[in-house]
Amino acid sequence: MRTWRRSLEAAGVSQGALRGDYGEVARFMRRREPAGYLAVRLLVPAAHQPHALAGYAFASYTDDLCDRGTVQERVLRYDDWSAQVRTALASGGAGHPLLRAFLHTAADRGLPHRWIESYLDGARIDLDFTGFATEDDYQRYVERLTWPFLMITTGLAHQGGGSAEFAAGCRLFADAAQRTDFLTDLSEDLRDGRLYLPASDLERHGVTREDLEQGRDLPGVRALITATAATARATLREADVLMDHCPAEHRRLMRFVLDLHHQRLDTVTARGASVARRPVRDRPLRCLRLLAQGSPSQDADRTPVG
Numbered sequence: 001m002r003t004w005r006r007s008l009e010a011a012g013v014s015q016g017a018l019r020g021d022y023g024e025v026a027r028f029m030r031r032r033e034p035a036g037y038l039a040v041r042l043l044v045p046a047a048h049q050p051h052a053l054a055g056y057a058f059a060s061y062t063d064d065l066c067d068r069g070t071v072q073e074r075v076l077r078y079d080d081w082s083a084q085v086r087t088a089l090a091s092g093g094a095g096h097p098l099l100r101a102f103l104h105t106a107a108d109r110g111l112p113h114r115w116i117e118s119y120l121d122g123a124r125i126d127l128d129f130t131g132f133a134t135e136d137d138y139q140r141y142v143e144r145l146t147w148p149f150l151m152i153t154t155g156l157a158h159q160g161g162g163s164a165e166f167a168a169g170c171r172l173f174a175d176a177a178q179r180t181d182f183l184t185d186l187s188e189d190l191r192d193g194r195l196y197l198p199a200s201d202l203e204r205h206g207v208t209r210e211d212l213e214q215g216r217d218l219p220g221v222r223a224l225i226t227a228t229a230a231t232a233r234a235t236l237r238e239a240d241v242l243m244d245h246c247p248a249e250h251r252r253l254m255r256f257v258l259d260l261h262h263q264r265l266d267t268v269t270a271r272g273a274s275v276a277r278r279p280v281r282d283r284p285l286r287c288l289r290l291l292a293q294g295s296p297s298q299d300a301d302r303t304p305v306g
Contacts, residue, residue: 002046010047011108018104022050024097025057032060035260035287042291043252048157051105052253055153058102059119063149066126074127082120089113110160111152119148132198139175146174157250169242173258176236180261183228183268184280186212197228215277222272229268236261259290 002010004026008019029037033056040052062085065078088094088103106116122145132138150170155161162170182189182196189196190213202208205224212221239258246254260282267280 007041007046007049010045011050012047013050013104018100021097021101021104022054025050025054025101028057028061028098029053032064035282035284039253039256039291043256045249048249050101051109051156052153054098054101054105055111055156057098059149059153061098062119062123063126066123071128078123078127082123085116085120089116105156106152109156109158111156112161115148115151115155115161118144119152122146122148129194129196131195134200135198138179138196138198142171142175142178146178147171150174150177154254157247157254163245166242166245169239169245172235173239173242176232176239177261179228179232179235180264180268183225183232183275184264186275187215187277187279190276197224201228212276215273217273221276225272225275226269229265233262233265236265256290256293259293260287263290 004023008014008022013019013022026037029040036056037053040049040056044052062078062081065081066074068074069077084094084096085099088099092103092107094100094103105111106113125141125145132141147170150173151161151167154170154173155167158166161167186197195209195212197212201224202212205227206220207218207224211218236258242254242258243251263286264280264282268275271280
């Protein structure tokens with residue numbers, strides 16, 4: 001692994017102030033997503049590392065603003081941030097270090113602004129989320145929020161944001177990853193008063209919201225978790241098409257991310273109804289094993305785990 005300074009040099013980040021901004025990006029990602037940070041540092045060429053982390057830092061920081069505090073607090077905080085971002089996109093300047101780094105990355109990588117605008121619009125959904133009635137409601141959520149999130153992160157792998165085929169693959173992965181996250185975070189979301197599984201799915205399996213909130217180990221709850229995980233797995237397998245449209249220098253990271261989600265679904269399936277009582281967390285040793293499999297000395301195009 002190259003030093004962070006050498007990665008910045010390889011990426012052409014030479015200005016002192018801008019280097020400081022990317023330093024904030026690295027610190028933010030180390031704290032928030034240590035496994036993701038390590039994966040980028042180990043699996044992505046040095047010249048791409050600052051840009052990959054800047055995209056994830058911006059998207060994750062925005063996501064965090066929508067998840068913390070009362071609805072009123074979230075709305076006020078998000079409105080202020082959204083205004084800052086839109087002003088920065090128009091002017092080319094910003095006051096926040098993560099935003100300044102992301103602006104530089106977006107310009108360097110030629111990321112279409114429409115994906116940033118779409119993400120800002122879609123993020124508002126989470127400010128006062130009330131749930132999904134149907135699968136169609138869930139798919140609209142993925143379309144408006146999760147897909148743009150991926151395009152301003154994964155899309156940085158391509159100069160100009162990538163082809164239509166790459167974007168379509170990201171749409172598949174957005175669906176699979178989001179459904180997986182709803183399962184791994186189910187217990188925490190319930191404690192926060194949120195349920196992201198569509199009401200129609202609960203009805204199909206004879207499950208009530210109270211059943212999930214109370215962590216009841218019922219046949220219907222187990223069937224709901226199993227069926228949701230199976231749907232996520234099927235879409236995740238379809239999303240493997242991304243390996244055909246991902247630049248060679250980013251395939252190791254893409255393989256790791258896909259395999260990691262398969263691993264999470266393995267855990268969800270094994271845990272069953274208990275995912276409503278406590279969250280699913282990545283096991284460090286298993287993550288390290290996946291990272292080792294994706295190292296440059298290994299075959300970057302192996303089939304997914306699971």
